[in-house]
Amino acid sequence: MEVLMRSLKMGINDELYIKDPESSDLGKKIVEQSILLLDEVGFEQFTFKKLGTRIKSNESSIYRYFENKNKLLLYLASWHWAWMECRMVFETNGIPDPKEKLKRAIEILTQNVEYDSTVSHINESVLNKVIIDEYSKSLLVREVSKEKRDGYCIIYMRLVERLCKMIIAVDKGYPYPNSLASTVLEGTLYQYFLKAHFPALTDCDGDITPTDYFTDLVFRAIKK
Amino acid sequence: MEVLMRSLKMGINDELYIKDPESSDLGKKIVEQSILLLDEVGFEQFTFKKLGTRIKSNESSIYRYFENKNKLLLYLASWHWAWMECRMVFETNGIPDPKEKLKRAIEILTQNVEYDSTVSHINESVLNKVIIDEYSKSLLVREVSKEKRDGYCIIYMRLVERLCKMIIAVDKGYPYPNSLASTVLEGTLYQYFLKAHFPALTDCDGDITPTDYFTDLVFRAIKK
DNA sequence: ATATATTGATAGTAAAACTATTATTTTTGC
DNA sequence: GCAAAAATAATAGTTTTACTATCAATATAT
Structure with a gap:
């Protein structure tokens, strides 16, 4: 798997960047360190100036890769969902029983992402934390046309669709497979968010995991 | 109900404002028009300057009511959840059967909020739209201590707790009542969000409502 | 070795997010 | 009805952010 992944170039919408960050060392450093800086200070306090200082490069150089920090966050989110999709497809491939x-x-989609040095410059575990806290801020709902928005989120949409199809494969009569699939993905982020910031609002703690909760929920929902 | 509501002062954390906006005409106008402006331009484009122009008042006057636009949004969110709590308690009071x-x-918590002129200066239906699009941005996770954050969100937390207790009253053996309750509240906002901006990711449309989906989901989850 | 692309350094602009000061209006107590 | 107090308006100023523009320095490719 590691070998496969390493050589795999994620198909991220090229309107999310100006110059492909995978195409240079500086680009990779921007991506690598933006994840860490976002984790440390949060999206609101995150600026290209701070990132520039951190990577000992220039603010204006970063602007040559990303239009603004929103697009950068969307790029990172795409990367994250591409990674999740990749893992999900790989790990479920060849399982014959739909259940x-x-x-x-x-399990894959609701698990906490562990550190994995497969893609050297991206710490997927820290990125996962960033997505939990900031993902909802990446959905540019006002600034952008519906078509562009869909383009930006295409990987996430595909992931919901895949999960939806797996639900239908188990129970083709279930009337809300899209909603259930999107609830699992968004709900997982939300349960981790609550665990971190409002633990009284979730049962997920050291013992119970979002995986336990959602596995139970989905199978109770679709089992006739 | 209307009479009760009209006289009801929502118990909103007084750290969310500097001067109580309910205490003056200007204050009410700030709240009233901020909802409409937020709906029109979104949180990012919303500024106190624009709001000042709109209500033909001064930017600096608004700063005497709210520290910044984040606090204003949190105030509005508190108002919204207080309103939902109020309606829920009122409408379920006296129903003996836990189911x-x-x-x-x-039903109350997942329904689209209709316009209701009960509280004259707050258009709860538009506020509901604002909450659907912007609620997640109101959770000041970095800027603020855990205690303050809890204080700001106390009404929402209480609402989750109430719903949680109702779930337990039907099935005291269900292992994830907190998570299920928070999933219903957050998930409802999310399904409405998807319906508006990414309709392919939800089954909720003109016909199927979030109420249908979540009623079905909850009762399948807790029915043994 | 030279043309080309990439990056760095510096400077500058426009708007946002406030703060401070003072003037004006409105409210309230008496 | 009037003086004192409170609230609001007007104006101006500060700092930070989110960029853009320009040009110099450096790396790379042929």
């Missing part, structure tokens, strides 16, 4: 397949998919 | 009670609560 087992769905179970494994939910 | 019926829970069903009615979910």
Whole structure:
């Protein structure tokens, strides 16, 4: 798997960047360090100036890669969802039983992402934390046309669709497969968010995981 | 109900404002028009300067009511959740059967809020739209201590707790009542959000409502 | 070795997010 | 009805952010 991943170039919408950050050392450093800086200071306090200082490069150089910090966050989110999709497809491939397949998919999608040095310059575990706290801020709802927005989020949309199809494969009569799939993905981020910031509002703690909760929920929902 | 509501002063954390906006005409106008402006331009483009122009008042006057636009949004969110709590308690009060009670609560909490002139200066229907698009941006996670954050969100937390208790009243053995309750509240906003901006990711449309989806989901989850 | 692309350094602009000061208006107590 | 107090308006100023523009320095490619 590691070998496969390393050589895999994520198909991220090229309108999210000006110059492909994968194409140079500076670009990779921008991506690498933006994740760490976002984790440290949050999206609101994050600026290209601070990032420039941190990577000992210039603010204006960063602007040559990304239009603004919103696009950068969307780029990172795309990367994250591409990574999740990749892992999900890989790990469920070849499971013949639809129930087992769905179970494994939910497991992958709701698990806390562990550090994995597969893609050297991206710390996927820290990126996961960033997505939990900031993902909702990346959805540029006003600034952008519907078509562009869909383009920016295409990987996420595809992931919901995949999960939706797995749900249908287990119970083709279930009337809300899209909603259930999107609830699992968004709800997972939300439960981790609550665990970190409002623990009284979730049962997920050291013992119970979002995986436990959502696996139970989905199978109770679709089991006739 | 209307009479009760009109006289009801929502118990909103007084650290969310500098001067109580309910205490003056200007204050009410700030709240009234901020909802409409937020709906029109979104949180990012919203400024106190624009709001000042709109209400033919001065930027600096608005700063005497609210520290900044984040606090204003949190104030509005508190108002919204207080209103939901109020309606939920009122509408479920006196229902003896726990199942019926829970069903009615979910109905209230997941329904689209209709315009209601009960509180003259607040258009709760537009506020509901604003909350759907912007609520997640109101959770000041970095800027503020855990205690303050809890204080700001106390009404929302209480609402989750109430719903949680209603779930337990139907099935005291269900292992994830807090998570299910928070999923219903957050998930409802999310399903409406998707309906408006990414309709392919939800089954909720003109026909199917979030109420249908979540009523079904909750009762499948807790029915043994 | 030279043309080309990339990056760095510096400077500058426009707007946002406030703060401070003073003037004017409105409210309230008496 | 009037003086004192409170609230609001007008104006101006500060700092920070989010960029853009220009040009110099450096790396790379042929």
